[in-house]
Amino acid sequence: MNPETVFELGIISDEISDDVDCACNLIREWGLNHVELRRMWGKNILELNPEEVEHAAGIVKRHGLTVTAVASPIFKSSRDGKISKEAQGDFLLEGFNSFEEQLNLIRKASDIAKQLGTNFIRIFTFWRELWSTALVDDVSDKLIEAARLARDLDIVLLVENEPVCIVGSGKELGQLFQVIDQKTDIEVRKHIAMLWDPGNASYGNSETPYPDGYDFLDPTRIKHIHLKDSTLDKDGNRQYVPMGHGTIDYVQQLRNLKENGYQGSLVLEPHFHPEGHTKEWAAHVCVVAAKEVLRQALDDR
Numbered sequence: 001m002n003p004e005t006v007f008e009l010g011i012i013s014d015e016i017s018d019d020v021d022c023a024c025n026l027i028r029e030w031g032l033n034h035v036e037l038r039r040m041w042g043k044n045i046l047e048l049n050p051e052e053v054e055h056a057a058g059i060v061k062r063h064g065l066t067v068t069a070v071a072s073p074i075f076k077s078s079r080d081g082k083i084s085k086e087a088q089g090d091f092l093l094e095g096f097n098s099f100e101e102q103l104n105l106i107r108k109a110s111d112i113a114k115q116l117g118t119n120f121i122r123i124f125t126f127w128r129e130l131w132s133t134a135l136v137d138d139v140s141d142k143l144i145e146a147a148r149l150a151r152d153l154d155i156v157l158l159v160e161n162e163p164v165c166i167v168g169s170g171k172e173l174g175q176l177f178q179v180i181d182q183k184t185d186i187e188v189r190k191h192i193a194m195l196w197d198p199g200n201a202s203y204g205n206s207e208t209p210y211p212d213g214y215d216f217l218d219p220t221r222i223k224h225i226h227l228k229d230s231t232l233d234k235d236g237n238r239q240y241v242p243m244g245h246g247t248i249d250y251v252q253q254l255r256n257l258k259e260n261g262y263q264g265s266l267v268l269e270p271h272f273h274p275e276g277h278t279k280e281w282a283a284h285v286c287v288v289a290a291k292e293v294l295r296q297a298l299d300d301r
Contacts, residue, residue, distance in 0.1 A: 006258055006298050009290060010034030010068045011268040016283040018042060020056055024063040026280060030287045035060060036267045037116065038071035046072055046108055053115045060116065068265040069120035069158060069224060070113045074105050075146075076165065079126040079138070099142060103149055110153040119155045120224060122195055125167040125176070139166055140179040147184070147192035158195035158224045163203035170201050170213025177221055194221045197269075198248050199228030203238065210253040219260035226269045227290060240271040242289035244296075254297035266290075 013023035013035050020040040027035055037045050040056060048056070060067055081098035096105055109121045123146070125139055143159065150157045161173045173194055181189060194217060198209035207213045229246030230238045243250055254266075270286040273279060 007254070007262075007294065008034050008068070008265040009268070009287075009294065010036055010265055011270075011283065011287065012036045012038050012071060014039040015268065015270060015286075016280055021059050022280075024059055024065055026284070027065060028063045030284060031291075032287065033065060034068050034265055034267070035065045036068045036071050036265075036269075044073060045070055045112060046074075046105055048112065050111075050115070053112050057116050067113075067116040067118045068267055069118055069122055070109050070116065071122045072105065072109045074102055074109060074121070074123040075126055075143075076124045076162070077102055077126060079129065079142075079166075103146060106146060106149055106155075106157070107153065110150075110155045113155060120158055121150075121155055122158045122160055122224070124160055124162050125165045128164055128166055128168065131166070131172065135166065136176055136179055140176060140183060143176075143192060144180060144184055144188065147180075147188050150191035151188055155191065156223065157192045159192065160195040160226065161197055161200050163200055163206070168200065168203065169207045169216075170196070170198075170209060171207060171216045173213075174216030174218070177218065181218075181221075193223035194218075195224040195226065196222050197226040197228070198250070198253060199226070199230060199246075199269075202230065202248060210249045210256070214253060214256065219257075219262065222257075222262060223264050225257070225262075225264060225266050227266055228269050228271055240273070242270065242272055242286045243268070244289050244293040250293050251297045254294065258298060266294075 009032055011027060013020050016023040016026055018040060024035060077097060083097055096102060113119055113121055129135055146157060161167050161169060167173050167176050201207055201209040201213040227243055229243045229248050230240045231246050233239050268286055268290055272282045272286050274282055
């Protein structure tokens with residue numbers, strides 16, 4: 001069995017280069033057909049103007065690639081709308097702090113996604129707070145409102161587990177979606193789904209992503225997956241490594257995904273930047289490693 005006929009393997013372009021043309025050229029050269037877009041030309045994707053989005057779409061098309069999702073920073077923000085000290089890096093967007101302003105970002109992301117030929121938009125669950133039933137209830141209400149907007153826009157919001165956000169683990173992602181699904185009908189649920197990131201779930205040793213974290217998830221609600229792997233050094237610091245060289249049992253995770261009928265994309269977000277090497281070199285190492293893990297997981301199955 002050819003692993004790449006089972007899953008669609010892609011990579012986030014800025015893990016290779018901020019130059020999306022360079023990134024797409026290498027993605028094609030490495031035998032992949034899919035790209036996810038987060039940052040390019042020194043900007044977050046939501047900061048691009050329509051002409052820049054059109055230019056990016058043309059580059060993707062010229063290289064014969066498809067866009068898996070718009071990897072937006074939506075809801076990487078304070079739940080109460082106040083400016084937070086956590087705001088930094090690829091998710092710093094000036095003037096978009098309140099919930100209503102974040103909903104406006106969904107509208108903008110929808111326009112961008114449609115220009116790029118996708119209806120998937122990655123979102124988060126606000127900066128991390130102490131977990132409680134009341135907190136989950138409020139987050140679910142906010143995401144349901146966002147999902148209703150997504151229904152009207154005909155897009156799908158992908159909720160990623162992220163350790164600096166309220167939902168960081170598989171257990172938390174599963175619990176959130178239990179509440180969301182109890183409160184919504186099928187028409188709303190079609191427009192909000194899980195983005196499972198086993199590498200994020202392993203952060204801080206909060207849980208073993210597979211099988212423990214994955215077991216909390218309803219497999220039918222997972223529509224997208226990000227892939228990264230890591231180890232802990234002697235001081236307990238997280239060190240990113242190519243997939244299959246870290247602590248996550250990706251071989252069994254991928255086998256279980258196949259058994260459960262997963263049909264979405266697998267998108268590399270490796271964060272692997274070894275000293276003395278270029279991003280392009282490191283990303284290629286990660287693509288080769290991912291293909292080998294896929295082969296081990298799926299050959300002859």
